[in-house]
Amino acid sequence: MSGYNLERLNFLVVDDNKHMRALVKTILHALGSKNVHEAADGADAFKELRHFPADIIICDWNMSPLDGLDFVRLVRTGKDSPNPFVPIVMLTGHTEMHRVIEARDAGVHEFLAKPISAKGLYSRLRSIIEKPRPFVRAGMYFGPDRRRRQIDWKGTERRKAMIEAKRAAAEAPPEEAGGLSQAEVEALLGG
Amino acid sequence: MSADGKPQFIQPPNHVKDKVSVTSNGIDFDTLEKAEQLIAGMQDSYLEWVDEDLRKLQALEAQLDGAGPRLQVFKDIYSISHDVKGQGGSFDYPLMTVIGNHLCRYIERLGDVEPSDKNVGVVKVHISALRLVIAQRMSGDGGKMGDNLIRGLEAAINKTTAAK
Numbered sequence: 001m002s003g004y005n006l007e008r009l010n011f012l013v014v015d016d017n018k019h020m021r022a023l024v025k026t027i028l029h030a031l032g033s034k035n036v037h038e039a040a041d042g043a044d045a046f047k048e049l050r051h052f053p054a055d056i057i058i059c060d061w062n063m064s065p066l067d068g069l070d071f072v073r074l075v076r077t078g079k080d081s082p083n084p085f086v087p088i089v090m091l092t093g094h095t096e097m098h099r100v101i102e103a104r105d106a107g108v109h110e111f112l113a114k115p116i117s118a119k120g121l122y123s124r125l126r127s128i129i130e131k132p133r134p135f136v137r138a139g140m141y142f143g144p145d146r147r148r149r150q151i152d153w154k155g156t157e158r159r160k161a162m163i164e165a166k167r168a169a170a171e172a173p174p175e176e177a178g179g180l181s182q183a184e185v186e187a188l189l190g191g
Numbered sequence: 192m193s194a195d196g197k198p199q200f201i202q203p204p205n206h207v208k209d210k211v212s213v214t215s216n217g218i219d220f221d222t223l224e225k226a227e228q229l230i231a232g233m234q235d236s237y238l239e240w241v242d243e244d245l246r247k248l249q250a251l252e253a254q255l256d257g258a259g260p261r262l263q264v265f266k267d268i269y270s271i272s273h274d275v276k277g278q279g280g281s282f283d284y285p286l287m288t289v290i291g292n293h294l295c296r297y298i299e300r301l302g303d304v305e306p307s308d309k310n311v312g313v314v315k316v317h318i319s320a321l322r323l324v325i326a327q328r329m330s331g332d333g334g335k336m337g338d339n340l341i342r343g344l345e346a347a348i349n350k351t352t353a354a355k
Contacts, residue, residue, distance in 0.1 A: 026230065
């Protein structure tokens, strides 16, 4: 059976937890990737980008001194950013709705909830491969177009996705309240 | 933004598309299955990693018995529990994710208020539950024991919430 070959892609994995980095690297290698570099926080990752031309960044949220969100903003809008257009997958246990919106508004392409699986990570990578998005500069925002659906937009779809996500979150059982499922996250991101 | 104030659309270079091809040895269902099996094969390593986290939690738990301020200890417990929550499910220990999530949500709800003895009690029972899951190797849903454990934790949280 044929499929995507990721052998030539450069990945940068950014997570302060070495075990998570090991897990993500294991998955990427199993998917055929050869070039996977790692960094322990946003500042290290930004330095790494200067000499490693990453094609896709997989980034955690909670890191110190520079967290994932600040790192994304730095990559997108920093004057000395080596690649403002690089696709970024935000990998995090923070799946509350306001967090997802915050990550989207910082300029992430994809959002993957922890705990992760090989299939989950690959689905996000496939989305980047199959749905390349134009970038938008609008007001304070610079990043991938937040409206991902290729439709004749009439101004209601984003709200519809938001309403769907809110409804899904409200209907979730009590133990899930406060965190969105991957499907809800994708609805919110308009995927 | 363009000079007329309208959003400016930019078509970035697509390095990903340029480098990804469809080949006969590319990713298919079998590749994904093998990748999942590889993760499953990391379970022993996971048990070592999580043991490290549990020891850190135990040390923090001991600090809660002293007379010192508890808020920072709770924040440190939150940070480790967040890692535990994010990893368990990947290695067929979803109970670690569920309990870690309960613990994180509980600490979040307390905000920046100095934790009370009751709050300490709830946090401790969650840490004990995390230890039990690993000690008993309760992978998967943990069966009836797992079910009882989660219900017990929910009851502990409800009891302290109702007693406010």
